[in-house]
Amino acid sequence: MKLSHFNFDLPDELLAEHPAEHRDEARLMVLNREKQTIEHKLFKDIIDYFDEGDVMIMNDTKVFPARLFGNKEKTGARIEVFLLRELNQDQRLWDVLVDPARKIRIGNKLYFGEDETLVAEVIDNTTSRGRTLRFLYDGSYSDFRTKLTELGETPLPKYIKREVEPEDEERYQTIYAKHEGAVAAPTAGLHFSKHLLKRLEIKGVETADVTLHVGLGTFNPVEVEDLSKHKMDSEEIVISKQAADIVNRGIENKKRVCAVGTTSMRTVESSVSSNGRLNEFEGWTNKFIFPPYEFSIANCMITNFHTPKSTLLMMTSAFGGYDFVKRAYEEAVKEKYKFYSYGDAMLII
Structure with missing residues (x-):
């Protein structure tokens, strides 16, 4: 596919300058790939789509005041x-x-x-x-x-024109952040509240923590029309044996295995065994995922709404299907969903 396939008109007013008042009350668009249906929910409703034994893969990197x-x-x-x-x-x-x-x-x-x-x-x-x-x-x-x-101060994305506010130090960080090293937040995870995580735990949903220290290279513009010629910057990743075991158990039990964010997806797709299982790994990845692409680990994905021509939109389109995601984005603009780091979320099942 070409760069121009991922261009669309995004009104400036849909770029989120502030987060939702409560983490888990951002809007949630649910895409069902099998049924080709689109639902409109709140993020806290995500619990309705997961059952005991399902797995959420979460990036536990921590943003430092860069x-x-x-x-x-x-x-x-x-x-x-x-x-x-x-x-x-x-x-x-x-x-x-x-x-x-x-x-x-x-x-x-x-x-x-x-x-x-x-x-x-x-x-x-x-x-x-x-x-x-x-x-x-x-x-x-x-x-x-x-x-x-x-x-240092919280490194809010450049599109946010306002001054950094006291709440940004907390809100531009997932509540499960552990390992300092990112210069940008893994933003799909920003929607999880302590209460929502507890409800998921009570329901029996497992979490597998992986680490990808997000660098600014994730947001570098693609400047070539032929996507195969674009090179991603390398980012450091860690997948523990414990995380790999949790994910592989979910795969073997045919459960829902959900990558929370494009960074989690890139992490697990960077260390796949020949039999389609997740390997423990510590090193670097420069993996660039764009359509067509066959995913090996996750069968479900949570992500924010991304900007035109971004590598993040390309990965989302590879997972959800180009035509389906394009239709969803047209609806998101029409329904005034908020985009980018502090924006709303999408669940693709």
């Missing part, structure tokens, strides 16, 4: 620094994006915080906006990470 603001030495120019990936713990080396990039050259120093106790030196250019920074900090590594957390 956006910092510093001042350039001498000029004092305000520079946004977006932490992407830690390269070396001992040397305090990080891959980052800087904005405005034209002002930042190798050898420049940036000062962070009112007391300017955290300083970073630019030691390399990686891309037009990318730089490698060495943070100059004399304290212990744990003190250094604490300092980054204090100075």
Whole structure:
């Protein structure tokens, strides 16, 4: 398929600037692939589609406050620094994006915080906006990470034009987040409340926690019409033996095995055995899923509504069926569903 197949008109007012007042009361569109039907529900109604022994695969990555603001030495120019990936713990080396990039050259120093106790030196250019920074900090590594957390703010997506608000620190994080390392939230999981998870547990629905540390590469625009030529950035994933066992038991018992979000789906599809079972794994994935694609692990999927031409929409279309998902998106626009990170959800069964 071509990039142009995934374009559609999305009114700006449907991009969600704020989350739903209560996590599990976002709207939910339910797509039944067999019956080709579309239902309109609330997210908390999702419990009606799951039974004892069914499995939900959840990405337990935790977003860290990756956006910092510093001042350039001498000029004092305000520079946004977006932490992407830690390269070396001992040397305090990080891959980052800087904005405005034209002002930042190798050898420049940036000062962070009112007391300017955290300083970073630019030691390399990686891309037009990318730089490698060495943070100059004399304290212990744990003190250094604490300092980054204090100075950083929640990295809301760029489409959200408002200032970061106090509630974002909690709401742009799943309630089951454990392992810090993501620069963006696995947003399908944002809809789960503690109450809903407890109700699912009482009903006998099992959860399998996997980890994919979401990087900004997930949201990089596709710039080639031929999708086979698009390259995804690599992201770190972990699948424990315990998670693999839970998922494989669900498959063997012919239960509903549901990937909560595109990140969970990419994770499990990156480590499949020859007999269609999930393997434990720790490493990296750059898997790009677009139609046509035969899925091996999950037979059900929860996802948000995605933007035009995005890799996330392409994966959703591969799972739900291109024509069916296209029809669902037309209905979502007509019914004014909210899109993107703080938007509404879709269940595909």
